[in-house]
Amino acid sequence: MVATASDPVAAHTAAVTPVVDIRNLSKTYKLVLGKEIQAVVDLSLEIKQGETFAIVGPNGSGKTTTMKMLLSLLFPTEGELLLFGRPPGHPEVQSRIGYLPEAPYFYEYLNGRELLEYYGKLCGVPSSVLTKRIEDLLQMVDLLERGADMPVRFYSRGMRQRIGIAQAMINNPDLLILDEPTNGLDPIGTVQVRQFILEQKKQGRTILLCSHLLSEVEAVADRVAILHRGKVLAIGPVEELVPESHQWELVATGLSREAIATIKAAGFSPDVHGDVATITSESQDDIYHALGLVRDNGGQMVAINRPQPTLEQQFLKAVGEDDLRRTVGSLQRSAQKKNK
Amino acid sequence: MSNIRPIFLIAGNTITGTLRGVVLNVLLVLAALMIVASLSTSALDLTAARQMLVDSGLASITVLGALIAILTGFTMIPGEIESRTLYPVLSKPVRRWQFVLGKFFGAAGINAITVALLAVLFFTLYFIKIRDFDIRLLAAIGMIYGMLLVLSAIIIFLSTFMSWIGTIIVSSVIWFIGNYSQFLYDLGNYHSVNETSKLIFQTSQKLFPNFQAMDLRYDIVQLGVPAFEAQRILVPLGSAVIYLLIALLLAMLIFSYREL
Numbered sequence: 189m190v191a192t193a194s195d196p197v198a199a200h201t202a203a204v205t206p207v208v209d210i211r212n213l214s215k216t217y218k219l220v221l222g223k224e225i226q227a228v229v230d231l232s233l234e235i236k237q238g239e240t241f242a243i244v245g246p247n248g249s250g251k252t253t254t255m256k257m258l259l260s261l262l263f264p265t266e267g268e269l270l271l272f273g274r275p276p277g278h279p280e281v282q283s284r285i286g287y288l289p290e291a292p293y294f295y296e297y298l299n300g301r302e303l304l305e306y307y308g309k310l311c312g313v314p315s316s317v318l319t320k321r322i323e324d325l326l327q328m329v330d331l332l333e334r335g336a337d338m339p340v341r342f343y344s345r346g347m348r349q350r351i352g353i354a355q356a357m358i359n360n361p362d363l364l365i366l367d368e369p370t371n372g373l374d375p376i377g378t379v380q381v382r383q384f385i386l387e388q389k390k391q392g393r394t395i396l397l398c399s400h401l402l403s404e405v406e407a408v409a410d411r412v413a414i415l416h417r418g419k420v421l422a423i424g425p426v427e428e429l430v431p432e433s434h435q436w437e438l439v440a441t442g443l444s445r446e447a448i449a450t451i452k453a454a455g456f457s458p459d460v461h462g463d464v465a466t467i468t469s470e471s472q473d474d475i476y477h478a479l480g481l482v483r484d485n486g487g488q489m490v491a492i493n494r495p496q497p498t499l500e501q502q503f504l505k506a507v508g509e510d511d512l513r514r515t516v517g518s519l520q521r522s523a524q525k526k527n528k
Numbered sequence: 529m530s531n532i533r534p535i536f537l538i539a540g541n542t543i544t545g546t547l548r549g550v551v552l553n554v555l556l557v558l559a560a561l562m563i564v565a566s567l568s569t570s571a572l573d574l575t576a577a578r579q580m581l582v583d584s585g586l587a588s589i590t591v592l593g594a595l596i597a598i599l600t601g602f603t604m605i606p607g608e609i610e611s612r613t614l615y616p617v618l619s620k621p622v623r624r625w626q627f628v629l630g631k632f633f634g635a636a637g638i639n640a641i642t643v644a645l646l647a648v649l650f651f652t653l654y655f656i657k658i659r660d661f662d663i664r665l666l667a668a669i670g671m672i673y674g675m676l677l678v679l680s681a682i683i684i685f686l687s688t689f690m691s692w693i694g695t696i697i698v699s700s701v702i703w704f705i706g707n708y709s710q711f712l713y714d715l716g717n718y719h720s721v722n723e724t725s726k727l728i729f730q731t732s733q734k735l736f737p738n739f740q741a742m743d744l745r746y747d748i749v750q751l752g753v754p755a756f757e758a759q760r761i762l763v764p765l766g767s768a769v770i771y772l773l774i775a776l777l778l779a780m781l782i783f784s785y786r787e788l
Contacts, residue, residue, distance in 0.1 A: 259619050261788040279530075279621035287619035293612045295541065297548040309537050310620040312530065355616055365619075 205273045207363050207394040208235035208258065213267035215253050215418075227253040229418040231267070235411075237362075240385065240395040242405040244503060245415035251398045252290065254415075255367055258396075259287060271363065283311060286361030290368045290398075292352035296341035300331050300351050303340060304358055311359035325354040330380075345372035353384065363394045370401055382407055402503055414506050421506040436475040438467040439490040440482045447485030454481055464490070534622045538630025543637040546600050552638065555599060559592035559642075560649055578658050579749050582665065585650045586745045589643065590672050594703055596642045597635065597676050601683040602695045604631045609788060618788070625780040628684060632776060635680035643673045667756055668744040671765070675742045678768045679703055681775035682737075688783040705732060706739035737771045738764060 215228040228250040235241040243251050256262040257269055260277030271281045294303055301322060308318045326332040329350035335343065343351065349372055356364060369385070370378045378401075385408045388395060399405050405412060406426055413423040422429055441463050443451070448465065451458055456478055458465040465487075467478045479489055546552045563585060605628070608614040617627065647669045655661065682702055686695040705712065715721060716729035741764035747753045 256788070259615070261615065261618060263785075263787060277623075279623065282619065282621040285619060287616065289612060289615045289619075291612075292616065294616065295545060295613055297545050298541075306537065306541055307616065307620060310534055310617065310622055312533070312621065352616075359620070 206234040206270075207237050207239075207272060208233070208241075208396060209268075209270040209273075210234070210254075211268045213254070213257065213269055214265050215250070215257060215262065216265045226418050228257075228264075231415075231418070231420060233413055233420070233423060235394060235396060237394055238389075238392045240389050240397065240408055240410045242397040242399060242409035242412045243415055244399060244402055244405055244412060246400075246507060248417070249415040250418040251415055252367065253418075255365060255396075255398060258365065259285070283359060284362040285365060286356035286359060286363070287365045288349075288352045288356040288367060288369055291371055292348055294340045294348065294351065294355070297339060299339050300326060300336045300343075300354075303351060304354055307355045308358045313359060321358065321360075325357055328357075328384075329354045346374060346377050349373055349377070349381075353381070361393070363396065364388060365396045365398075367398045368400065369397065370399065370404055378404070414503055416507045434470050435495055436469050436472055437491075437493040437495050438475050438478050438482070439493065440465050440467065440479075440487045441490055443482065443485060443487040447482070447487055450485055451478065451481050454478070456481075531623075531626065534620075534626045535630045535633060538617070538622070538627055539633035539637060542604065542631055542634025543641070546634070546638050547641075552596065552600055552642075555592070555596045556642065556645060559588070559596070559646055562592065563588045563646060563649055564653065574658065578660075581654055581657060582662075583745055583749050585654065586665070586668055586672065586743075586748075589646045589650060589669065590675065590743065592646065593639065593642050593672060593676050594679055597639055597679050598683060598696060598699055598703070600638055601635050601680050602687060602692045602699070604635065604684065605687045605783070606692045606695070614788060624784045624786075628688070628780045628783050629776070632681060632684050632779075635684065636677055639673060639676040639680060643669060643676065662748075664744070664748050664753075664756065667761060668748060671742045671744055671761070674765055674768050675739050678737050678739070678772050678775070681772040681779070685775040685779040685782075688779045688786065702736055703739065705736045707743070709733055709736065709738040709740040712736075737768060742768060 210231055210233050213228055213231040214226070217225045217227055219225060231250070231254065233241075243254065245251050253262060257264055258271065258276055259282075260275075269276055272284060274281050276282075295306075298306065304322045304325060305318065308322065313321065323332065326336050331347060331350055331354070335347055335351070340348065340351065349369070353366075353369065356366070366385070370381050373381060382404060385395060385397070389408065395408075397405065397409060409426055411423070411425050412429055414421045414429070443458075443460075443463075443465050448458060448460060451465075451467065454477070456467050456469070456474075458467045460466075467475070467482075469475050469478065475492060479492070482489060608617075614627075618624065650669075651661070651665070654665070679699065679702075683695060683699045686698055690698065712729050712733040716726050716733055718726075721729070744756065744760075747756065747760070
């Protein structure tokens, strides 16, 4: 469904309809002996057109299950899931999606060019367009010189990841679903993938990203959902999840024991490691007061910082709090059972 | 047209993968050697030599064709699931039923290549020894191909819900029973067999495809029929088509609801 200027209604509908619309989605795996595992619990989220959305979470948090449901590889136990306003699995929906699976495996007997040709034809890309697009994509992922005519079985892990990105782009998709896109890549490859995502973002493509590398997510995502044990612990723009720092930090050196004691007596709690002392405060005035104390007592200032909390810290905090809540809950339940 | 295109793309890729792999090529070489070995033993007079050639030649094509169909077919769907090559394919505009049909037509293509190669070898040797061409042999080989198509449909059906080892075992058992269908029928009607056993034999004979009815060796070698009546070909072929369609429909249905 391509909105045109001649069809303003279709254009408006396309703009307001979320690309991904997940409502109260749950997935429960039934095991033997009646046991069940809740992989995804009551998940709701929307991804708007042109947005880069990241799902982060530890192993077993439900990220891959969610992605598989989006691709109709798994079926939800409850809830609703729409892509471009339609249920997943519909050929029209699939033709607008590019998917990079985690640790992608491809037909080992095909070479890079044949592989892209096969996927391109499956997507219905016309032959007149396909040849040029394959060359462009091979160039983009740096496989044109080495890899285009080499069977995939001889590819390194990084080359597999790159051909995976190329196949995800073969149909010029509106929505890119990338599952751990930097998996197995060296630092240069990681930077290239980041640049690729930023380039796609600039072109207005909607991206759903799933990653463990939170620094990567932080660099490219507009919004992030933190998933843990199938539940969303936090969701929102990166700048909301990672609040602005109110902390000041003074790093000093050359302080004697007496000097440290004087600083402590003034109400500070310096963190001392060898010759380096770090003094933190929420007040800028206090930090300047501490700086005066450092200088008066023969020390030297190394730096005054405003340490920015990272997404990783927020993630660990959220997951840690959830784990703590669960542990306390579990202990309380056991205690209640014992009392009964 | 857009519904058919992915099926043939998947079939083509399946054939390419099998041809570029080791299994089919090794099996084909072994099969060719076995046919040459079995046919070179024929001596005696011309009639005996002809009978021996036809019997062992067609039997070799049947057994080796089935072996190749099973050994190349059992991994077609489970192999794609295990190696996760299925995920990028199903993330494209490809329906699951199209994937199943694509795999079946891929298997049909591999069967066609196998039967064609073995048949060319068989006819060449037959011509060298007998200095003749028997049109009935073409019909017999066509029926062998029909059997292999049914077998492939069964393998695809089983592999949509069974492990690869289960698929190999069950499809081999079905192949074996189907080739002794007349024997089951006779047992089911034998007067000294108890009623329960009769029921089991009769049900098995009706439930499993009758591959024996598609085997024209007996008609050529033992009965020496000069030409086949249409009924002799069309009746077993018709029941094979019904069996094949049921197996494929069930395979498509099961795979459409399978979680991957």
